[in-house]
Amino acid sequence: GQQVMQIPQYQHVQEGEDFTTYCNSSTTLSNIQWYKQRPGGHPVFLIQLVKSGEVKKQKRLTFQFGEAKKNSSLHITATQTTDVGTYFCADTKPDSWGKLQFGAGTQVVVTP
């Protein structure tokens, strides 16, 4: 089946720096969602992207959906310690509801 690949697997970031995590697929994605999971916590919905080339911002977070809908990225500016956690992208299916295929996630560690 379709695999959603995320890179990097780990990201160590100095507080105040920017970083980007990527989500790639060999086939066209339906919609892409991003979730954040704090250490020991549960996934929390961040955003859903639908349209080719779509860009959405949430404060310091910028989400993009590729023109071919085969990749997506999450860019965080001026990283804070509260950004610690694992960021997952998830592909949705057009003919189902809530059956998400998660990527392996990018684990982010922030150094003060």
Added chain:
Amino acid sequence: EPEVTQTPSHQVTQMGQEVILRCVPISNHLYFYWYRQILGQKVEFLVSFYNNEISEKSEIFDDQFSVERPDGSNFTLKIRSTKLEDSAMYFCASSPFEFPAGQKVEKLFFGSGTQLSVL
């Protein structure tokens, strides 16, 4: 803000035993799910439930697993004859049925999970 609640937070069981994981989805949500996450791995879909029946299930969700909505608020996952490889964090989730501006948005709300350890 409404939350999905799960009990227990931790469950330890002997291999071969049956366990029931319990969830109370958000009250006005229509879709309910079980996902699991083996330590350090990605979140995996198990089953979705809508209108009192299973909507979809993954290859993981075999005859060992069953779900039930015994009343108007609870949603349970039963695992029969547990195996060592069933050890994982099991997340319940629910979602409303939303089409803002004609676009479906499958926003899942996850509970805090039940950590199942099979010994």
